[in-house]
Amino acid sequence: MDLNGKHIVLGLTGGVACYKAAYLCRLLVKEGAQVQVVMTEAAAQFITPVTMQALSNRPVYVSQWDAREPNNMAHINLSREADAILVAPCSADFMAKLLHGRADDLLSLMCLARPLERVPLLLAPAMNREMWAHPATRRNVAQLRADGAQVLGVGEGDQACGEIGDGRMLEPEELLEDLLAYFQPKVLAGRRVLISAGPTFEAIDPVRGITNLSSGKMGFALARAARDAGAQVTLVAGPVHLTGPRGVQRIDVLTALEMDSACRALADQADVFIATAAVADWRPAIARAQKIKKQGDGQVPGLAFVENPDILAAIAASERARSGALYCVGFAAESQDVEAQAKAKRLRKGVPLLVGNIGPATFGKDDNALVLIDGEGTLEMPRNSKQALARMLVGEIAKRLPTLAAV
Ligand code: C5P
Secondary structure, three states, X not given: OOOOOOEEEEEEOOOOOHHHHHHHHHHHHHOOOEEEEEEOOOHHHOOOHHHHHHHHOOOOEOOOOOOOOXXXXXXXXXXXXXXXXXXXXXXXXXXXXXXXXXXXXXXXXXXXXXXXXXXXXXXXXXXXXXXXXXXXXXXXXXXXXXXXOEEOOOEEEEOOOOOEEEEEOOOXXXXXXHHHHHOOOOOOOOOEEEEEEOEOOEEEEOOEEEOOOOOOHHHHHHHHHHHHOOOEEEEEEOOOOOOOOOOOEEEEOOOHHHHHHHHHHHHOOOOEEEEOOEOOOEEEOOOOOOOOOOOOOOOOOOOOEEEXXXXXXXXXXXXXXXXXXXXXXXXXXXXXXXXXXXXXXXXHHOXXXXXXXXXXXXXXXXXXXXXXXXXXXXXXXXXXXXXXXXXXXXHHHHHHOOOOOOO
């Protein structure tokens, strides 16, 4: 659980999006966080403290005059315990209030009283699109950021008022993701990371083709981990049923040739290339324009194949990779003898780091076990979620990069 041992103050201010805060609270608790809910009086018009108490398993605070704290200083006590204060939903009015350092209710009092250097403040705005676009709100967002608050993004779409546009609060899952990202060390800040993921699809005719069982999950988990580590990430994805992480540039491709040209073009602007894609080794020599018909006489069509380019090997042989400006990481999905196979593959592909795993045991699954091979030796990463492994792998890659030139 990624928030184990973390103490999160979840602040609610007045807005319809309060209904989403109930589910967010549940998600935070499920991730292992201790959640202390603090609501403004306006928030209590939208959702009751009873609901939030039941979900957080703690009494909710609403008033600065609440006498339950022995020293009667809830704003001090609660903000000192926190690893982060997340205000979701954060109304336009509450942002304006924070901006001026006003403190006439418990939540704003806590935000002002928090130790700035130790307790981050994350705001999840929620408002009507006109309010979000208003120059006053734009100004407030910019100033709050300058004052050190993390103003998270907003969603776009149907609004409770019936209008459509920007300003919806992000979904609870997205807010959880942003909070988790916030806690990740920014070991790839300033780096550009290119990742290939998923299978490729090689057409035989307009309705058939050759593909494989790669789900793309490891590559997508790496894209997310690299983004959370502060990198600018581009993900070249074969046909997969996955939603791309927010903030990651995603380029969808179908065939090995399309993946090859996308990756080669993008590798020129990358500092790291991680090839997780299960690229088809061969493609049919001819993709027929019309569907091949069954003749009904027992005859089967003969298929001739040509080899696909090895994207990783080609990029690893490029000038930038050989000079150390581009760090290449390969994956090996084996069915047995992973370590020996991965060692041989590292040399064959000419990459500094190769990651081995058991293909059939990991395709489509949410967990995996990895073995990292580089010039120094071997590092085993025992079975864990793909996301946890991705975070560890990103840490290992970061350690191996040349230090960024001082700007
Ligand atoms: O040769 P093999 O497919 O086992 O190598 C796996 C590694 O090489 C993976 O990192 C994969 O993404 C990459 N690869 C590639 N282009 C290919 C075949 C594999 O980039 N045509």
